[in-house]
Amino acid sequence: SFGQRVTGSGTAVLENVHVDLGSVVPHHRGFERPNTVRSVGQIIYAGVDLGIARAAFRETLDLVRDAAAAKGSGMERASEDALTTARVGEVAIRLEAATALIEHAGRKVDTAQVDPTEEHAVEASLSVTAAKVLAAEAALEAANALFDLAGSASAKVALNLDRYWRNSRAHALQDPVRWKHHLVGNYHLKGVKPRSGLL
Template identity: 40%
Template sequence: MNRATHTTRVTPFGPDSTEAEVLVVVRQLAARFSTEDARRDAERILPYEEIRTLSGAGLFTLSVPKAYGGPGLSTRTLGEVFTELVAGDASIGQIPQNHFFFVNVLASAGTPEQQAFFYEEILRGRHFANALSERGSRTARDFEIGFARQPDGSRILNGTKYYATGTLFAHWIPVYAADEEGRVHAAWVPADEPGVTVEDDWNGMGQRTTGSGTVRFEQVRVPAERIVPVYTIFEKDEVFGAFGQYLHAAIDTGIAVAALRDGKRLIHELARPRKETGLDRAADEEAIIDLFGELALGVRTARALLREAGDAVDAARADLNTLTAAEASAAVAAARAHSDEVSLKVSSGIFELIGTRAADRDLNLHRHWRNARTHTLHDPRRLKLRYLGGWELNDTPPPANGLV
C-alpha cells in the first residue's frame, strides 16, 4: 500500500518546537521537491516517497495541540508552510490540505476521546485524506452516500466518492455523510479496511499527482466512536470554514510564487532582448522590468493578505465571537479572491516576458497555469467578492456554511 506505519512517535516536532524551526525544515524539503517537480508532473509520477518524507519530517503533526504533544502551529505559520511546500511542488503541497482540514474537524467537533486517539495516530506518523465530493447530487454540499444506522450506533457506508485528494497515500479516509435528518457527519475509515477500494483515476489537466481519485465503499462498518458530528460546528460562532479556505488561498499563493520564480530564471536564461533596444539582456528591458514588477506586486500582495488572514483566524480563535468570526472569514475571502486571480495572472504572464521558447513542452512551464486553473476551480471567486463586499459595505457577516 506504500503507506509508512509506525508503532512509536516519529515526529521531530513537539510542544517546545519553534515556528522558525518548522519553516527551516519546510523550506529544505520544498527546495528538494522542486528539482523533480516538472518531471513528476509531465510523467505523472506519484509522490509516494515524497509523502513518506513529509510524514517522517513531522509535517502532518503541525496542528496537533501542544497539550497532546504536538507543536500547535499558528494558522498564520501553517499558511507559510503550505505556500513554501506548494512553491516546491504544487501537488505535494496540496496533498496535506485535507489532512489539516480534518484535524480541524476533530478540534471543532470531536469528543476528548476522539481527539486523544487521532492526535496520537498523527504523532505516530499516520495521516488523513478525504472522501467529500459526490456526483449527481443537487449541490456539492448534498451527500447521498449510504450511511445506515445500526442498532449499536455504528453506521454502514455504501457508495462512491470522487476527487478524493491524497487517498492513495493516507492511512485514514474521513468520509462526509448525512444522517436520516440530513445532518452531516465525518466518519473515519482505515484506508485498508475491507470494502474500501481506492482507484487511481484522477485525470485532471493540473495538480496531476495529488492522488485525487475515486473511493468506493461497500458495506463498510464505521463504529460510533469514529464518527464526528460536523453539523454541530455551525450551531455556534466558528472559523472552521475560514480555516479551510485559508489553506486553499495558501496553495494558490504558492503556485504564484513558483511561477514567478521560474519566470525570473527563464527570463535570464532564455529570453532575448529586442534588437531596437540595443541591450544585451532581456532582463534589462524597461518594459520587461515593469511587467515583471507588476507580477511581483501581485505575489507580494497575495502573501501579505494571506498573513493578515492567518492573523485574523488566530485572533478569532483566541476570542471567538460573531464579530471576530466574521472578520476572519472576510479576511480569508480577500486572500482567497486575490490568490485565485494572481496565480492565474502570473502563471500566464510569465510566458510573454520569456518569449516563444517558453512554450517548449520540454520546459513544462505551463504546469503552473494548469495547476492554478485546476485548483482555483474549487470555490468560485465571485462568491468571495460577494461575501467580502457584504461585510465591508453593509456589515453583513459571511454565511456560516464551512465554505468561507
C-alpha cells in the same frame, strides 16, 4: 483534470480507529455556532495559490535573465527591457501583497480560534476571503507573465512550464473567486454576514 495531476485530495477511509462518542460531531452541527472550519480550509487554498505563484515567478526570473530581448526592442537581453522589468515588478508586488494578506488573515483566524465569537469568526472569514482572492489572482497573473516575458521558448513541452497555468486555473475552479467579491460586498454594503462566519 488537466491541472494538478498529482493532487492529494479525495476520500480517506479509516478502519479500526477508536473515537470516543463524545468527540463525534455530526457535520451539520459543526456549523451551528461561529467557527473557523472553512476559514482554515480557505487559507490553505490561498497558500496553495501563493505557492504556485511563487514557483512561476522563480521560473520567470530564471528564463528572463537568460533570454534574448524581443526583436526590435534595441536591447540585447530581455532583462534590459524596461517594460519587462516593470512587468516583473508588478508580479513581485502582487506576490508581496498576497503574502502579507495571508499572514494578516492567519492572525485573524488565530484570534477566532482562541475566542470563537461571531464577530471574530466573521472578521477571520472576510480576511481569509480577501487573501484567497488576491492569491488566486496572483497565481494566474504569475503563470501568464511567465509566458508573456519568457517568450515562445517557454512553450516547449519538455519544460513543462504550462503546469503553473494548469495548476492555478484548475485550483481556481474548486472555489470560484467570482462569488467572493459578491459575498464581501454584500457584507460591507448591506451588513449581510457570511453564514456562520463563513465564506
